[in-house]
Amino acid sequence: MKIPIELIRIVVALVAVMAWVGLNALLLVYCERKYAGHIQRRPGPFEVGPHGIIQPLIDGLKLMAKQLLMPDGADAILFWLAPILSMIPVLLLFLCIPYSPLLTGWEVNLGLLLILAFAGLNVLALLLAGWGSNNKWGLLGAARAVSQSVAYEIPLLLAVLAIAFQTGTLNLTEIVNGQGSWPWQWNIIVQPLAFLIYFTSILGETNRAPFDLPEAESELTAGFHTEYSSMGFGLFFMAEYANMVVVCSVATVLFLGGWKGPFFDGWWWFLAKTYVLLFVMIWLRWTYPRVRFDQLLNINWKWLLPLAVANLLGTAFLMKVFA
Amino acid sequence: MNAIRKNVIQPIIDLWSLIVGLKVTGKYFCQRHVTVHYPRKIIPAELTDTFAGHIELIPSAKDPTIPKCISCMMCATNCPSNCIKVLKQKAPKVSPEQEKEWAEAEARGEKVKRPKAPKNPAKFSYDYSLCSLCGTCIENCPVSSLRFSHDIYIVATDRKELTMDLLARLARQAEAQAGKPADRAPGVLEQAAEAGQEASAKEA
Amino acid sequence: MTRYPNMEQVTGDFYTQNFEKGAREGSLILNMGPQHPSTHGVLRIILELDGEYILRCDPVLGYLHRMHEKMGESKTYRGFIPNMGRVDYGCPLPWNWAFVGAVEKLAGIEVPERAEYIRVITTEMNRITSHLLWWGAYILDLGAFTPIMYAFDEREWLLDLLQTPTGSRLTYSSFRVGGVGHDIDDKFIEGLKAFIPYFRSRLPMYKDLVTDNIILRKRVEDIGPMPLDMCRRYGATGPVIRGSGLAYDIRRAEPYGIYDRFDFEIPTQDTCCCMGRYKVRLAEFEQSLRILEQAVDQIPDGPIIMDKAPKPSWKPPKGEVYFAVEGARGKTSVYLVSDGTKSPYRVKLRAPGFSNLSLFAEAAQGTLLADAVAILGSLDLIIPEIDR
Numbered sequence A: 001m002k003i004p005i006e007l008i009r010i011v012v013a014l015v016a017v018m019a020w021v022g023l024n025a026l027l028l029v030y031c032e033r034k035y036a037g038h039i040q041r042r043p044g045p046f047e048v049g050p051h052g053i054i055q056p057l058i059d060g061l062k063l064m065a066k067q068l069l070m071p072d073g074a075d076a077i078l079f080w081l082a083p084i085l086s087m088i089p090v091l092l093l094f095l096c097i098p099y100s101p102l103l104t105g106w107e108v109n110l111g112l113l114l115i116l117a118f119a120g121l122n123v124l125a126l127l128l129a130g131w132g133s134n135n136k137w138g139l140l141g142a143a144r145a146v147s148q149s150v151a152y153e154i155p156l157l158l159a160v161l162a163i164a165f166q167t168g169t170l171n172l173t174e175i176v177n178g179q180g181s182w183p184w185q186w187n188i189i190v191q192p193l194a195f196l197i198y199f200t201s202i203l204g205e206t207n208r209a210p211f212d213l214p215e216a217e218s219e220l221t222a223g224f225h226t227e228y229s230s231m232g233f234g235l236f237f238m239a240e241y242a243n244m245v246v247v248c249s250v251a252t253v254l255f256l257g258g259w260k261g262p263f264f265d266g267w268w269w270f271l272a273k274t275y276v277l278l279f280v281m282i283w284l285r286w287t288y289p290r291v292r293f294d295q296l297l298n299i300n301w302k303w304l305l306p307l308a309v310a311n312l313l314g315t316a317f318l319m320k321v322f323a
Numbered sequence B: 001m002n003a004i005r006k007n008v009i010q011p012i013i014d015l016w017s018l019i020v021g022l023k024v025t026g027k028y029f030c031q032r033h034v035t036v037h038y039p040r041k042i043i044p045a046e047l048t049d050t051f052a053g054h055i056e057l058i059p060s061a062k063d064p065t066i067p068k069c070i071s072c073m074m075c076a077t078n079c080p081s082n083c084i085k086v087l088k089q090k091a092p093k094v095s096p097e098q099e100k101e102w103a104e105a106e107a108r109g110e111k112v113k114r115p116k117a118p119k120n121p122a123k124f125s126y127d128y129s130l131c132s133l134c135g136t137c138i139e140n141c142p143v144s145s146l147r148f149s150h151d152i153y154i155v156a157t158d159r160k161e162l163t164m165d166l167l168a169r170l171a172r173q174a175e176a177q178a179g180k181p182a183d184r185a186p187g188v189l190e191q192a193a194e195a196g197q198e199a200s201a202k203e204a
Numbered sequence C: 001m002t003r004y005p006n007m008e009q010v011t012g013d014f015y016t017q018n019f020e021k022g023a024r025e026g027s028l029i030l031n032m033g034p035q036h037p038s039t040h041g042v043l044r045i046i047l048e049l050d051g052e053y054i055l056r057c058d059p060v061l062g063y064l065h066r067m068h069e070k071m072g073e074s075k076t077y078r079g080f081i082p083n084m085g086r087v088d089y090g091c092p093l094p095w096n097w098a099f100v101g102a103v104e105k106l107a108g109i110e111v112p113e114r115a116e117y118i119r120v121i122t123t124e125m126n127r128i129t130s131h132l133l134w135w136g137a138y139i140l141d142l143g144a145f146t147p148i149m150y151a152f153d154e155r156e157w158l159l160d161l162l163q164t165p166t167g168s169r170l171t172y173s174s175f176r177v178g179g180v181g182h183d184i185d186d187k188f189i190e191g192l193k194a195f196i197p198y199f200r201s202r203l204p205m206y207k208d209l210v211t212d213n214i215i216l217r218k219r220v221e222d223i224g225p226m227p228l229d230m231c232r233r234y235g236a237t238g239p240v241i242r243g244s245g246l247a248y249d250i251r252r253a254e255p256y257g258i259y260d261r262f263d264f265e266i267p268t269q270d271t272c273c274c275m276g277r278y279k280v281r282l283a284e285f286e287q288s289l290r291i292l293e294q295a296v297d298q299i300p301d302g303p304i305i306m307d308k309a310p311k312p313s314w315k316p317p318k319g320e321v322y323f324a325v326e327g328a329r330g331k332t333s334v335y336l337v338s339d340g341t342k343s344p345y346r347v348k349l350r351a352p353g354f355s356n357l358s359l360f361a362e363a364a365q366g367t368l369l370a371d372a373v374a375i376l377g378s379l380d381l382i383i384p385e386i387d388r
């Protein structure tokens, strides 16, 4: 029996992706805490390892060593399904991201569509977590998560669609190939509004401050993951950070020229750009207060959506006129 | 015109306020942080000198191991939290023969010097876990034998450790002052403090 | 501001809307606290929600009751002073002053000049530290993590300074009947003189980072209206009533100590909303700095405590006395009955936080859960003070 080469490639990529997700989560947690510390004029983690570099690892170990608790009256299946469900789609998402022409786990023609479709699954996990844990705070958090994610998906899609219109493809590799090495050849120059809409929407999609309402600490204690302990919480946590990496990677592909950069193209440009975007996300989180729920939806329906539609129509019109 | 102002210009001004916020946090991100890295560095002594920690006894001028205290009990009775316990010293035991001799001498009309109990306390225990650091004991001591220590680094893993024997503490201090080897190895804190001082000296 | 559209379905007078036991149709009963990140301690609030709208709410007190008033009846006058440092850990010196002031008024004691100045200086510094703590914690409630760290930067400096005349960093009990416990030195004055311009230079940063921020403004403007008559009904004082437009400040209304010698303003706002109370507190920074500047210039030399200050076993004359001061949270006062023995017959503490909290239930009705957090924070509550 001949094993198709494509299958081997996917399996290898999947294993690599798992390691990569874990590594990224650790690195990102460390970066977030360090950035936060420096913004607040304190050192951040400092004691475990040189400059606290292995602190996230130790924290992960601590999380694993804790007891897995399930509250009385919780729906056991949903309760345990939720963290797993939040993690698995993220792994798939990583598969399709083109880090460089060679470093692409799985090249699909509809890569963009796949990513957006699977990213939508995350909200289901949040809903199950909030609903299944038999906790009122969790319920409120889940309700917030659903309406927020559903709402912010629309401008996100519209912004991405503008790029798809322009490049005429949904294949991520080709989108990158359509851009040049120098910053002025990137899509962000042509589509600045789409980039801004995209960036705002991913804050809402990934529940990051100032749109972190589903887990708003000062209002809902911990929102949908109030009742999770140990790795149940750990998986949500990892998935959140992995999601951040995915959406920022997609932003890099769509708007910032992917692996292309001045002088030497390659995966290092990809990583650098992704991490710059992540840094901006963290910076925003540690600067702003949280918006209120109705304001959050108002921003979406009254500002982002009309702007995204206008942007899309404008793109379509210009494409028709100049093409 | 008003509509344009409300719907176009105002949102732009509002968005600008967000950029201003980012500028502030960005500025601090690039600045040095203000945390003192304890225990590698410690805060300057002038800050600990004004701190009022637990109470301690002041040694008398003659003997640094003996406090000025005259066991008058003012502190123990006036403490609102009842955290001081002072035990007076008993008069030394006298043998019956000695007693008899003195009685005879008195009968002869001579003056006898009977040994009196020493004034300094036999025991001075203090429960830091109860103390409210109000200073009543210090203000009411007739011989000013009490003061606040400046020990900000005190730690305990057990409530019982906070009940201190202040006389023993005084003896330890006296020993340390006399340059005798202390009866315990220097703790982590003291080592850290020294290292910190060295480090800050080097930096300066 | 968004309000619950079907408010009329909640019937009855506000005071009679008690919570019945058991499940209710169409609404969710939610226990906010006693452990909740934004109740700052152990306040419990029972909420009845429809979606995220609050139909009614009911604060439940008593989780931090320490019987300070009862303890007063068994302690000597000197022995009760440390309790005053613990009633309100955020701003203990006005409580100190309220109690020693009451005793002094009862016994007709004159306080030396220098002690009066030290009292003013330390109390105003304490007011600033208290407002800084509130500012940071309030913005934290609204979801921004960083400002509290910047506020603590200044607060630490002030605490370092306050350590000289009080000896501690949090629960000060440095006032004595007839004076103060510790003197201040030149180093303290120098430090304070350096701090005042530094703090002034930091205030614009507060404005840029927080006050002008559009997200924050949308969160607090027009939220939690407390009109003046409502404040009066519940006996609100301090920044809460000043945020509703009434310039009521004990330092002006019934001057005590030497406050009549200083030139300062009483900031008011008439928006009655959370932003009004926020702005009043920020403006009070500047007024406290002004008082500090004048006091530091005028302070005379002399004793810090009267001759023959009362000993612990001292007995005041028989009588009743009431003494009020302006704390960081409002009118802080002590009502004292003496029967001529070593300890008071009755000590009644009037905590401003208690009256201010009682406005919450009415103001939060019909608002969103997130607004309730904003309203609660804007009252500047310190739970130990409410329960005493």
Ligand code: SF4
Pocket (backbone or CB within 6 Å): B055, B078, B079, B080, B081, B082, B083, B084, B130, B131, B132, B133, B134, B135, B136, B137, B138
């Ligand atoms: S400081 Fe106050 S509470 Fe502490 S021992 Fe002295 S009198 Fe007692």
Ligand code: SF4
Pocket (backbone or CB within 6 Å): B068, B069, B070, B071, B072, B073, B074, B075, B076, B086, B137, B140, B141, B142, B143, B144, B145, B146
């Ligand atoms: S008041 Fe002073 S002299 Fe009297 S027992 Fe206490 S420490 Fe000793």
